[in-house]
Structures are given as C-alpha cells and as structure tokens.
Amino acid sequence: MASAMDPLCQDVIRCTLCESAVVPMYCEVCHIDLCKDCVEKHLADKSKLHNVVSLKQYLSTSRNPKCSEHPDTTCELYCENCECPICVHCVSSKKHKHHDYINFKKFLQKKQEVVRRDLRELEQRIYPDFQKAVSVIPIQKAEQRKHSKKLITAVKMHGKALHTEIDIIVKRMVTEINDIEAQHQTALDKQENAINHTIRQITQTIQDLKNLLETRDVSLVSGYKSRIRKFRKLPPNLNVIPTNFNPVKISNEQLLKQFGTLSPIPEVTEERKHSMQRNESSSQARPFLDVSRLITNIKTEFKFGLYNVSCLSDEAIWTSGFSSCMMLYNLNGELLRYVETKSGNLPGHIVMTRSKDLLYTDNEDESINLVSGTHEQIQTLIRPRGWRPLGVYSTSSGDFLVIMDSDDKKQTKVLRYSGTTETQIIQWDGQGKPLFIFGFAKDLSENRNSDICVADKGARAVTVVTAAGRFRFRYFGPSSTSRESFEPTCITTDSQANILISDKKNIQIIDQDGYFLRYIDNSGLLYPQSLCVDSRDNLFVAYFNTSEVKKIQYYK
Numbered sequence: 001m002a003s004a005m006d007p008l009c010q011d012v013i014r015c016t017l018c019e020s021a022v023v024p025m026y027c028e029v030c031h032i033d034l035c036k037d038c039v040e041k042h043l044a045d046k047s048k049l050h051n052v053v054s055l056k057q058y059l060s061t062s063r064n065p066k067c068s069e070h071p072d073t074t075c076e077l078y079c080e081n082c083e084c085p086i087c088v089h090c091v092s093s094k095k096h097k098h099h100d101y102i103n104f105k106k107f108l109q110k111k112q113e114v115v116r117r118d119l120r121e122l123e124q125r126i127y128p129d130f131q132k133a134v135s136v137i138p139i140q141k142a143e144q145r146k147h148s149k150k151l152i153t154a155v156k157m158h159g160k161a162l163h164t165e166i167d168i169i170v171k172r173m174v175t176e177i178n179d180i181e182a183q184h185q186t187a188l189d190k191q192e193n194a195i196n197h198t199i200r201q202i203t204q205t206i207q208d209l210k211n212l213l214e215t216r217d218v219s220l221v222s223g224y225k226s227r228i229r230k231f232r233k234l235p236p237n238l239n240v241i242p243t244n245f246n247p248v249k250i251s252n253e254q255l256l257k258q259f260g261t262l263s264p265i266p267e268v269t270e271e272r273k274h275s276m277q278r279n280e281s282s283s284q285a286r287p288f289l290d291v292s293r294l295i296t297n298i299k300t301e302f303k304f305g306l307y308n309v310s311c312l313s314d315e316a317i318w319t320s321g322f323s324s325c326m327m328l329y330n331l332n333g334e335l336l337r338y339v340e341t342k343s344g345n346l347p348g349h350i351v352m353t354r355s356k357d358l359l360y361t362d363n364e365d366e367s368i369n370l371v372s373g374t375h376e377q378i379q380t381l382i383r384p385r386g387w388r389p390l391g392v393y394s395t396s397s398g399d400f401l402v403i404m405d406s407d408d409k410k411q412t413k414v415l416r417y418s419g420t421t422e423t424q425i426i427q428w429d430g431q432g433k434p435l436f437i438f439g440f441a442k443d444l445s446e447n448r449n450s451d452i453c454v455a456d457k458g459a460r461a462v463t464v465v466t467a468a469g470r471f472r473f474r475y476f477g478p479s480s481t482s483r484e485s486f487e488p489t490c491i492t493t494d495s496q497a498n499i500l501i502s503d504k505k506n507i508q509i510i511d512q513d514g515y516f517l518r519y520i521d522n523s524g525l526l527y528p529q530s531l532c533v534d535s536r537d538n539l540f541v542a543y544f545n546t547s548e549v550k551k552i553q554y555y556k
Contacts, residue, residue, distance in 0.1 A: 013055065013106055017041065026055045026105075031112055033105075055105070064104055069093070078107035158260060161468035164424060168450055168467045171397035177243065184240050191238045202231055286496055286537075292520050292554040295538065298333045302547045307529055308350045309542035309549050310358075314534045317549060318358055319542065320347045326360065326371075331551065339371050342378040349443070353394040361389040361402070368392060368402060368417075381420050387413075391443040396450075399423070403442050403454060412436035414444065414452060414469075426452065426469035435463055435471060443490045443530075448497040449512055455488035455501060462488050462501055464514065475501075478508065478516040492531040492539075496555075500539065502528040507541065509554075520554050 013033050015021045021035035027042060028051045034042055043050055064074045067087035075085035081099040085107075090096050205228065212221060250258070300306055302321030310318045312328065316336065320326045326347055327338040341347050341362060348361035358371035367383040382389075387404040394400045395416075403414045411434070416424035429435055436442070440458035447453055450467035460483055462475040477486030490502040497512040500520070507520040507528055520539065530542035539552045 013103060013109075016109075024055055025052050027052050031109075033109070069095075076104050077101045078104045155260075161470060162259070164468045165466070168397060171399075172450065173245075175396055175398070180243050187238060188240065191235065195235055198231070198235070205231070287556045288518060289554055289556055292539075292552050295551040295553055296331050298329055298331065298549040298551070300327065300329065300547050300549065301335065302327075305529075305544050306542045306547040306549070307544065308347070309530045309532055309540050310350050310352045311532050311534045311540060312352055312356060314536060314538075317532075317540055318350055318352065319549065320350045320360070321547065322346065326350060326358065329549070337376075339376050339378070342369055342380065343367075348389065349391050351392055351394050351400075353400070354396070354398055359392055359394060359400060361392050363388060363390070368400075382417065384415075390441075391454075393444050393446055395446045401444055401446065401452060403436070403444050405438055405442075409438060412438050412442070412456075414454065424469065426465060429471040435465065441489050443488075445491050445493050445499075447493045447499065447512055448495065451512065453491055453493060453499050455491040457487050457489055460484065460486050460488075462491065462499065462510075462514075464499075473514045475510055475514045477503075490528070490530045492533055494533045494537045494539075496537070500531055500533070502531050502541070507531070507539075520552065 013023050015023050015035035015038050016032035017038040018035060021037065023033040023035050025034040025036070025039050026032070027034060029049060030042070032042070033055065034052060039052055043052065064076065065085050067073045067075050067085070067090060070087050070089045073087035073089060075087050077086050077088065077091065078084070079086045079090070079096050079099050079101045082096065085104055086096055086101060091101065212224060215221065298317070300319050300321065302319070302323055304322035306319060306321040308318075308320040312318055316328060316330050318326055318328050324341050324344050324346060325338045326341070328336045330336055339358070341360070343362055343365050345362050345364040348363040350358060350360045353359050353370075357373060359368070360371070361368055365383070366388050368381050368389050370379045370381050371377070372379065382402075384404060386407050388407060389402045389404045391403045392400060393402075399416050399418050401414055401416055403412065405412050411427070413425055413427035413436070415422055416426075427435060436454060436456050437458035440456075442457065443455045445453050447464075451472060452465050452467065452469075454463045454465075456463055459474075460476065464472045464475070466472060476483045487504050488501050489504065492500050494500065498517065499510050499512065499514075501508050501510065504527055509517045509520065511517055527544040528541045529544040532540050534540070537555050539554060541550045541552060542548075543550070
C-alpha cells in the first residue's frame with residue numbers, strides 16, 4: 001500500500017460500480033475502475049468483450065503522456081492550477097509548489113464523464129431539437145409558396161380591378177364626348193335650318209322682285225315697299241368650342257406608388273351605422289326644399305298592386321305590377337301603350353336603357369329581356385343557368401347590371417353585362433366574405449361617381465361598392481332608428497350623387513359616402529315600392545297599396 005506521502009494517495013480512486021471500495025483493477029474496454037468484488041459482476045455482462053487489468057499496470061503503460069519537464073518519466077498526476085499533466089518529480093518543484101493536483105487517471109475519468117454528458121445532451125436533446133427545427137422548414141417553404149401565390153393572385157386581381165376602373169372611365173368619357181357632340185350637332189342643326197329657311201325666303205323675294213320688274217301693273221310697282229332690311233344682318237356665327245382631352249402623364253414610379261405596395265397590413269373593410277348627420281349646406285351643391293312638393297299623381301290600372309316605375313322621359317313613365325303587361329303612361333295619367341311579357345309571366349323588375357329601350361327581368365323563366373323601341377319586339381338577352389335575376393339597371397356606359405340569387409338558395413351576386421357578354425362578377429369583399437345576403441327583395445342603381453348601390457332587404461342594409469367591385473360602406477339606416485326596423489326595398493340616385501332609398505314607411509336620402517341627409521315627405525302613404533328620377537331630379541314613387549305613381553319635387 002502506498003505511504004501517506006505517496007502522491008498517488010492524495011486522490012484515492014474508488015470503484016465505479018460500488019463507489020466505495022478502493023480499486024486495484026481497470027477495464028480497458030469499458031474505461032471503468034473495479035474493486036475485486038465487482039470484477040466478477042462486470043465480466044458477467046456478455047454483451048461485449050472485456051479486458052480487465054490491474055490499475056497499476058494500466059497506469060504504468062505508455063498511454064499516459066510523458067512529462068515535459070522530466071522526459072523519462074510518465075505523467076501520473078494532473079495539476080489543476082496549471083491545467084497540465086505532471087509527474088511525481090514535478091510535485092516537489094517550485095513550479096508546482098502548493099498547487100492542487102489529482103491522479104491523472106481520475107482526471108481522465110472526469111474528462112470521460114464530461115464527454116459522456118456532452119454525448120447524452122447531443123443525442124437526447126440537441127440533435128432531436130435540430131431535427132425538429134429542420135423538419136419545420138419544408139412546411140414553412142410550402143406555406144411561403146402558398147402565401148406568395150395568394151399575393152400574386154391579389155396583385156393580379158388588383159390590376160384587373162384597375163383595368164376595369166380605367167375601362168369604366170374610358171366608357172364614361174366616350175359617353176360624355178358623345179353627349180357633347182350631340183349637343184353641338186343639335187345647335188348646328190338648328191342654326192343650319194334657320195339659315196336655310198332664310199335662304200328660301202331670300203330666293204322667293206328675288207323671284208318676286210324680278211316678277212315685279214317685268215309686270216305692267218303700275219299699281220303693284222307703286223305700292224312696293226322694301227322688305228330686304230331683315231336680310232341685311234347675317235345670322236350670328238355659332239362658335240362651337242371643341243372639347244379637348246388633356247391626358248395626365250404618369251411616370252412609372254408614380255404609377256407604382258399609386259398601384260400599391262407590399263405590406264403585411266390586411267385589407268380593412270368598413271361597416272358602420274352612421275351616427276353623424278352631415279350638414280346639408282356643406283355637402284349639397286343644390287339645396288333641398290324645406291318641404292317636398294307633390295307635383296302630380298298618376299293613377300294606374302294595376303288593380304292588385306304596383307311594383308315598378310321607370311322614366312322613359314320627363315313626360316312619360318313605364319310601370320309594371322301584378323299583371324303580365326308593362327304599361328306606359330304620360331303625366332296626365334293617359335295610357336299610351338302597353339307590352340306583354342314574352343313568357344306571359346309577371347315581370348320582375350323594369351328599367352329604361354340609355355337608348356330608350358325597356359329592359360325587364362322574368363323571375364319565373366329566369367331571363368333578362370329587352371323590348372326594342374316602339375316596335376315592341378322582345379329579345380331574350382340572357383338566361384343565366386343556376387341563377388334567378390332580381391333587380392336590373394342600365395348604366396351610363398351602356399352596360400347593364402343584374403343582381404341575382406342562386407337556385408341553391410345560398411349565394412347572391414351582381415353581374416355586369418356588355419350586351420350579352422358577362423364582363424364582371426361582384427360577390428365578395430376584400431376578406432372573402434359575401435357582400436350580399438341571399439333572399440328577400442333587392443334593387444340596385446349606379447351613382448354618378450360610378451359606385452354600385454344595392455338595397456339588400458335581407459341584410460337590412462344598403463351596400464355600396466366601387467365600379468370595380470371593391471367594398472366602400474354599408475348603411476344601416478339613420479341613427480335615430482333601430483337596425484331591425486330598416487328594410488330597404490328600392491333604390492335610385494340623382495344628379496347630385498345622392499342615394500334615395502325607399503323603406504316600408506318612408507323615403508330617405510343619404511349622400512355618396514353614406515351619411516344621412518333627410519327624409520322626403522310622402523304624405524303618410526305606406527309601402528313606397530319603387531323609385532326613379534327624371535333629368536331634372538324630380539322623384540317618381542310607385543306605391544304598392546294604391547297603385548299610384550306620385551311625382552315629387554324635393555330640390556329648390
């Protein structure tokens with residue numbers, strides 16, 4: 001046994017298995033210290049080969065490093081202060097005096113334990129964590145690809161919407177140019193007719209004077225009075241100032257900024273029940289009458305209810321009701337003519353087109369039909385499969401809008417048609433939610449700013465979208481009433497871009513941004529069923545219960 005001064009005894013090596021007895025043996029395969037009692041137990045493990053040797057033999061082998069200070073001596077100790085192997089001769093040297101040192105084998109065991117601990121952490125925690133982290137990346141890649149596709153679709157849809165808005169602007173400008181041209185042509189035609197009339201008078205006067213010079217009737221010559229004074233003054237020159245188009249030049253950078261930017265901020269839709277009432281003087285270019293005035297009352301021949309009215313002109317209106325006939329009246333209440341629907345069914349909704357043709361829906365055979373001019377030829381334009389057309393409206397550009405319910409009683413949408421070609425679908429808002437509620441009465445109109453306004457009785461709201469179909473706002477009635485009592489059935493717009501809405505009890509006006517302006521006095525009559533305005537903003541109201549159409553003035 002080593003003496004007390006033996007440096008090998010300063011850190012006694014204990015058995016790895018029983019952790020109590022001093023060890024004389026060492027397994028070179030398993031790298032553990034063994035006491036005599038534990039050697040047999042260790043060798044009993046047949047899962048692998050073992051090589052048990054004496055600890056002294058193991059420590060004396062050449063696997064221990066040689067001392068750097070004493071090259072002929074093997075390092076059997078480890079200096080913890082200097083963190084290096086040392087031999088027994090180094091202990092008494094000045095360099096390692098008063099230092100702490102341990103048996104080199106014990107030091108190796110501690111290092112092996114550190115290795116084992118690191119190995120366990122790598123195998124049991126770090127490696128699985130990295131595997132889990134890398135397994136998430138393909139999912140993230142797939143989600144990113146999916147999100148990028150959504151972004152690309154959104155950008156393309158936005159581009160398509162802008163194209164649609166530009167097309168609408170172009171159509172509107174073309175329409176305005178045609179209107180201006182028509183006004184100029186009318187003025188020039190009037191001037192031309194007046195001058196030609198004068199030329200005919202001058203020609204006749206010349207012939208009369210020649211005849212007078214050739215006559216022998218002295219009394220005729222002596223009684224002649226000159227009448228050419230009125231011909232001496234030429235008619236005023238009609239100065240028709242041409243309308244010019246001044247395109248706004250937009251650079252690519254400006255166009256990119258106006259188109260939009262990539263941002264994680266989601267699109268926010270706006271739904272509000274306006275608590276504000278705008279000051280009429282600040283929002284109205286044309287003032288309202290203090291009290292609306294009844295101009296005329298037209299009694300129709302619909303015995304079981306009047307449904308629709310549409311202005312053919314300022315002097316004549318088309319009507320429809322509980323009959324297969326659509327009737328044209330003048331403002332004196334005289335029936336000018338009538339047209340029966342092509343199918344013999346009740347017409348659903350009627351509206352005048354820009355070319356003064358009559359457009360109507362047939363709810364029974366689910367068709368949209370056109371009555372052309374005075375010849376009353378009926379053409380079925382569209383019969384959408386799986387959808388039932390409800391309201392119809394003819395736009396300023398010559399297109400027409402149709403709001404329709406699906407036959408499966410789940411969806412509602414607005415379609416834009418150019419002739420018989422479908423050009424636009426309006427059904428969802430920016431968050432993928434439906435804009436309109438299935439069922440109940442619906443009506444629609446186009447505002448002066450090209451907004452599409454829908455009276456949706458099922459939603460108890462008026463929904464307004466842009467010409468491109470982007471959601472603007474919903475109006476749920478004035479703040480003084482409850483939402484449950486608001487039941488919009490019909491809608492129209494006027495030259496001030498105001499929106500007129502018929503409820504079951506009243507008629508109210510909101511501005512183009514959805515702010516309540518006022519009610520229109522309807523003399524206490526219930527159930528205003530249909531609305532339209534003429535070119536002078538006179539309002540025509542069809543009343544279901546009385547089968548009357550009232551012409552009402554509400555602007556000064």
